[in-house]
Amino acid sequence: MGQQNHTQCESKCLQWLLYFDKAWCGPTQLSAFWIEQITAVSSNARKLAFTRLLLASVLLFELAGYFLITLGLAIKAGFFLFVVGIALKIGGGIAGALFQNIAGSIWSIELHRILASLKPYSQEINASLSDRGCSETEVQALYLLPSEIYQSEISSYRKACLLNLGAPLSAGAALLITGDFFSSLLIIGLGVASFPIGEQFFKKFTFRSESKMRLGRSAAMVEFLKQVYREHFVQTVQVNFISQVPLLLFAIRFLLNGGSALLASFFGYTQGLIGLSGTLAFQRSRVSSLKSTETATHLFHALSNKDLLFTPSNFKHHVSQSVVGPPPSEKIEDGVALHHFMAVTSSRRKFQALSPINCLIPAGEVALLQAQSGKGKTTLLMALKHLLNHEGELFFISESKWTNVHVLSQERLQEQIFYYNEENTDKGARLVDLFKDVLLKVLEPLYRSMHQQFDPLFTDLAWNIADNLLEQEILALRGGKESTFPKSMLGALIEMQYARYSFIRNILHEQRGNLQAPHLIPERIFSTLSSGEKRRFVVLLALELAKVKLARREQACIKLMILDEPLAHLDQENMEIQIETIAKMQQLQPLHLAPSIFIISHHFTDELAQGLRGVQCVRLN
Numbered sequence: 001m002g003q004q005n006h007t008q009c010e011s012k013c014l015q016w017l018l019y020f021d022k023a024w025c026g027p028t029q030l031s032a033f034w035i036e037q038i039t040a041v042s043s044n045a046r047k048l049a050f051t052r053l054l055l056a057s058v059l060l061f062e063l064a065g066y067f068l069i070t071l072g073l074a075i076k077a078g079f080f081l082f083v084v085g086i087a088l089k090i091g092g093g094i095a096g097a098l099f100q101n102i103a104g105s106i107w108s109i110e111l112h113r114i115l116a117s118l119k120p121y122s123q124e125i126n127a128s129l130s131d132r133g134c135s136e137t138e139v140q141a142l143y144l145l146p147s148e149i150y151q152s153e154i155s156s157y158r159k160a161c162l163l164n165l166g167a168p169l170s171a172g173a174a175l176l177i178t179g180d181f182f183s184s185l186l187i188i189g190l191g192v193a194s195f196p197i198g199e200q201f202f203k204k205f206t207f208r209s210e211s212k213m214r215l216g217r218s219a220a221m222v223e224f225l226k227q228v229y230r231e232h233f234v235q236t237v238q239v240n241f242i243s244q245v246p247l248l249l250f251a252i253r254f255l256l257n258g259g260s261a262l263l264a265s266f267f268g269y270t271q272g273l274i275g276l277s278g279t280l281a282f283q284r285s286r287v288s289s290l291k292s293t294e295t296a297t298h299l300f301h302a303l304s305n306k307d308l309l310f311t312p313s314n315f316k317h318h319v320s321q322s323v324v325g326p327p328p329s330e331k332i333e334d335g336v337a338l339h340h341f342m343a344v345t346s347s348r349r350k351f352q353a354l355s356p357i358n359c360l361i362p363a364g365e366v367a368l369l370q371a372q373s374g375k376g377k378t379t380l381l382m383a384l385k386h387l388l389n390h391e392g393e394l395f396f397i398s399e400s401k402w403t404n405v406h407v408l409s410q411e412r413l414q415e416q417i418f419y420y421n422e423e424n425t426d427k428g429a430r431l432v433d434l435f436k437d438v439l440l441k442v443l444e445p446l447y448r449s450m451h452q453q454f455d456p457l458f459t460d461l462a463w464n465i466a467d468n469l470l471e472q473e474i475l476a477l478r479g480g481k482e483s484t485f486p487k488s489m490l491g492a493l494i495e496m497q498y499a500r501y502s503f504i505r506n507i508l509h510e511q512r513g514n515l516q517a518p519h520l521i522p523e524r525i526f527s528t529l530s531s532g533e534k535r536r537f538v539v540l541l542a543l544e545l546a547k548v549k550l551a552r553r554e555q556a557c558i559k560l561m562i563l564d565e566p567l568a569h570l571d572q573e574n575m576e577i578q579i580e581t582i583a584k585m586q587q588l589q590p591l592h593l594a595p596s597i598f599i600i601s602h603h604f605t606d607e608l609a610q611g612l613r614g615v616q617c618v619r620l621n
Helices: 002-025 033-039 042-074 079-116 119-131 136-154 157-178 181-219 222-243 245-257 262-281 283-304 312-321 377-384 410-415 436-442 444-453 456-464 467-478 487-509 531-551 572-586 605-611
Strands: 335-343 357-362 366-369 390-398 401-404 560-564 596-600 615-617
Touching: 002 033, 002 042, 033 042, 033 079, 033 283, 042 079, 042 157, 042 262, 079 136, 119 136, 119 283, 119 377, 136 283, 157 181, 157 262, 157 283, 335 377, 335 596, 357 366, 357 596, 366 605, 377 390, 377 560, 377 596, 436 444, 436 456, 436 487, 436 531, 444 456, 444 487, 456 487, 467 487, 531 560, 531 572, 572 596, 572 605, 605 615
Parallel strands: 366 596, 366 615, 560 596
Antiparallel strands: 335 357, 335 390, 390 401
16 A cells, blocks of 8 residues: 555656646757657656756756845945855856756657667658658758757756846846845846847747748758848847847946946846847757757657557557457467458558458468558558557467467567668668678677677677778777777777678678679678669578577577568579578578568569469468
8 A cells, every 4th residue: 555655656746747847848848758658767757857847946046146146246244145146156057057968968868769769660750750841851860859959958948048037137136125226127127128029039030030041941042041141130230239238228327326336236237138138149049949849749749659669658558459369270380370460550641551461471481472562561561560550460389389479578579570671771871780780699709708808888889880980980099099999999899890891791702693793892881782782682681680590599589581572673693593592591490490481572473482482372351
């Protein structure tokens, strides 16, 4: 009972924290609510919201510092108040900056984790973002979001707004107490006016200007952009003039009242200047924060779509809705079974959906689905990989034991289904980068040796970064320049890169046809290959990954191998070699652990049926 009450109290505290956090963030910062929504990790959401609550608290101390500094300067024997005010202002500013950095790092790390898992969903996500009004440039720059959101946290609009308003109000209130009514009223007036003036400039100039620039860049209209820049020049002149108003008012105060409490008045007017000019100057960064926050919010809405099994809550809901009927009566010892399997989507992008699929695919044998373009093949493949919502069931069968894949974790399930979408490959990825998972297993002794010799964090970094970046770090170390890696790692990094290149060269040397071309070297960028070379390379990758997993007798061996149009864009010679490569998957030992192969191909079905064993044509109900 006590534990239950404690859990309820924690839940209520989290709700209140998230409520405050949402109010604090507004439209310029990402609410902690999205961390819980997308990752289902309440602790990180709570930490972020609590950090922002601390930021708001120390802001009050900072504003109290402005008040005490001004009061200490204005009255006799105000030395103690002045010192306390300085301490509060400096301490509050330092603590606030610290909390802003902590909040920014929390979101930046979470976004890195989210984006790292995004590639399989990229087509759906890009289409959803386009539907929500994101330009192509913004969609392409999606992976810049972690740094942009970090910056929006560092330049928190809410904090800047309260500080620009609160600093002159605090200083003005202190002067009001000392009887300097003229200065206090002017400074308080400047503080109160800063917000509406800032909003006016934001709506009339900054936001409208940025919106026009966005449209002009999209249309590539130089004359329109020139007009926008002319408007911006006018705005700049007005902002610069208004920012000088507090100094002008101080001059008037000095001429009218002489030097009485001059230092306190000067400090007060300075805060008026900070409040007004700061409010105006901050509007441009406010636009940037608005845009990055809006893009991230669109992304999270897309990821929360019930059709995408991306978030833990969506996957959990999908599994809970799964109606697991009795498995088909056919006997099969090892392999895969699809039982009334059909992709389901409520997307606005309609397609002619494939009918439910029923088939048994023994280990090492092939199910061949012939389907024309536009029939929802890509959607079906994503559903088979359990990236998209679907009806029906997928079973893994081992030693006559049927396992519904919905009892597996999302990570374990992904490891046992191979489907490589060429369109999701990074534009700058080299051939060696595609083999990272294979190389980590093949070269495990070298990996473990480096782990023992060097900091494990640097070792893992070296094995996971893109090859072109690794190459640049090696060149920097060789040239005696600064590098992320310590100089002591140079020899190991060179050895690792050489071992990786040697492995890729060896398997390419064993190939025939278009994979034996001289230009196919480990450093070659995958996106520059011809369509036929890409198809050959993907099937080769599938074979090598299946081989190393079987050789290591891993529990997460590949159970289902999905190949989409593996013979497309190939001439007769390479088509025959491609079929031979697929046949090698069927012959992997032990045979009962060889993957079941699901091929979608509109053409060349006769060639596949003749060149592979155990081919069955999948019938659609």
